[in-house]
Amino acid sequence: xxxxxxxxxxxxxxxxxxxxxxxxxxxxxxxxxxxxxxxxxxxxxxxxxxxxxxxxxxxxxxxxxxxxxxxxxxxxxxxxxxxxxxxxxxxxxxxxxxxxxxxxxxxxxxxxxxxxxxxxxxxxxxxxxxxxxxxxx
Numbered sequence: 075x076x077x078x079x080x081x082x083x084x085x086x087x088x089x090x091x092x093x094x095x096x097x098x099x100x101x102x103x104x105x106x107x108x109x110x111x112x113x114x115x116x117x118x119x120x121x122x123x124x125x126x127x128x129x130x131x132x133x134x135x136x137x138x139x140x141x142x143x144x145x146x147x148x149x150x151x152x153x154x155x156x157x158x159x160x161x162x163x164x165x166x167x168x169x170x171x172x173x174x175x176x177x178x179x180x181x182x183x184x185x186x187x188x189x190x191x192x193x194x195x196x197x198x199x200x201x202x203x204x205x206x207x208x209x210x211x
Contacts, residue, residue: 140170152176156198165195 093116094109096102105113144150154164154176164177169191171181178195186192 143170143175154198156200159198159200163197163199165197168196169193 094105094112096105140150152166154166166176167174167178167181169182169185171185172179173181182191182193182195
């Protein structure tokens with residue numbers, strides 16, 4: 075902790091006092107090549123620190139979930155009538171990574187491994203009422 079205290083109480087103030095900052099605008103024209111290098115290096119380090127702090131403090135904008143499916147449409151909507159399902163159940167994509175969108179092709183497995191996410195498909199199963207109706211006929 076002592077070294078940090080020494081840095082902020084002694085080294086940093088001494089360094090800032092040694093910077094060749096002119097008191098007037100005309101003084102900038104009289105700076106030497108070495109003075110300009112000192113100022114530019116200081117400004118770069120200062121700006122890097124400010125940018126890093128701003129990135130830590132400001133909230134990140136939300137990222138898009140859908141990277142490339144039907145990007146020309148204002149809203150992606152797929153309508154499937156359960157009566158039209160050819161199988162007992164169907165899995166629909168919720169990760170937006172499927173090559174067979176809106177059907178799930180298992181792409182969420184790789185997505186989950188890469189991101190630590192836990193997304194899976196929406197599975198729709200035909201109800202037993204359909205079987206009961208068929209049995210009654």
